[in-house]
Amino acid sequence: KLSMRPHISDSNVDFYRDSVDFALRYGSPSDSNLYGFKICNVPRLLCATPEYIAEHGAPTHPDELNQHQGLFYQLQDIINNVWEFTDGTERFKVKMQGRRASNDGDLVRRWCVAGKGLAVKSCIDISDDLLSGRVVPVMQNYPHLCAELWLICPSRQSITPAVRLVRDICREKTKAILNQLIEKGILDKRVLDN
Numbered sequence: 001k002l003s004m005r006p007h008i009s010d011s012n013v014d015f016y017r018d019s020v021d022f023a024l025r026y027g028s029p030s031d032s033n034l035y036g037f038k039i040c041n042v043p044r045l046l047c048a049t050p051e052y053i054a055e056h057g058a059p060t061h062p063d064e065l066n067q068h069q070g071l072f073y074q075l076q077d078i079i080n081n082v083w084e085f086t087d088g089t090e091r092f093k094v095k096m097q098g099r100r101a102s103n104d105g106d107l108v109r110r111w112c113v114a115g116k117g118l119a120v121k122s123c124i125d126i127s128d129d130l131l132s133g134r135v136v137p138v139m140q141n142y143p144h145l146c147a148e149l150w151l152i153c154p155s156r157q158s159i160t161p162a163v164r165l166v167r168d169i170c171r172e173k174t175k176a177i178l179n180q181l182i183e184k185g186i187l188d189k190r191v192l193d194n
Contacts, residue, residue, distance in 0.1 A: 002162055010075070010105050015154035022154075022163055024170065026122065026147045035159060036152040037167045040174040041191050043123045044144040046083070047135040049115040059118075059139050062092035069117030070096030074103045083120055085142040092142065120144050123187060127177045130186050137186055146191075149174065 007013060013020050015034070029036045048058070059065050062085045073080045079101045085092045096118075100111055109126055112119035113134050119126075129135040151167050153159050181187040 002165070010073075010103055020154075021158060022166065023152045025150050025152050028148060028150055029152050034152050034154060035156050036150045039149040039151055039167070039170045040178060041193070042147045042149050042174075043187060043191055044120050044147055045123050045126070045130070045186070046085075046118055046120055046138045046144055047112055047126055047130070048118050048138050049113065049135055050133070052115040052117070053136070053138070055115075060141070062094050062139070062142055065094045065096060065118070068096075069100075070098035071108050071111045071117045071119040072096070072098055072101035073105055073108050074101045076103075080120075084145050085139070086145065087142055122147065123181055124149065124174060124177055127181060131180055131184060 007018065007020060012025065013023050015023075024039070026042065028038070056068060059068060062083075065083070070081055070083070081096045081098065081101070083094050083096055085094070098117055100108075100116060102108055102111075105121075105125060108119050109121055109129070111117065112121065112126070113129055118138060123130065126135060130137065149170075151163070151170060153163060175192070178187060178191055182189050182191070
């Protein structure tokens with residue numbers, strides 16, 4: 001029975017400038033004045049369409065990524081074209097080449113679904129496409145570094161019963177999505193570990 005007026009943006013909202021009660025963000029609060037609740041771990045996956053892979057091949061090692069088109073998320077003037085992977089012991093940083101960058105994460109997802117290249121996406125953001133088979137994870141032996149989804153509040157006083165309810169619903173919904181991805185073999189069940 002909550003009334004909500006969502007402000008949808010890929011940019012971080014300014015709690016003091018904008019009239020916002022809470023925000024969902026990737027990463028823990030960077031400002032010590034903010035309060036937050038971790039919702040879940042969110043693996044970022046390197047993804048492409050089966051058609052893209054059929055035409056261009058699937059990279060099996062980060063060194064092979066220079067042969068592919070990257071699809072980039074851009075925050076302000078910073079293009080996220082340096083992708084970081086790990087094999088569990090060693091980290092690999094790859095500066096990708098590509099002709100497409102956007103400050104809209106959903107546009108990057110749509111480019112990926114359209115077969116325009118490889119994209120690193122939050123498994124939550126691209127879950128419908130993964131579950132339907134429109135995109136597939138690539139180079140799973142070298143996962144991209146994992147992120148965390150947090151519900152952030154501007155002050156301790158703003159943590160109301162309604163905010164706690166939203167937190168619990170977000171945890172429930174994301175856990176259901178992660179479980180579907182685990183059942184399909186896309187994610188390892190260790191992602192549910194806090």
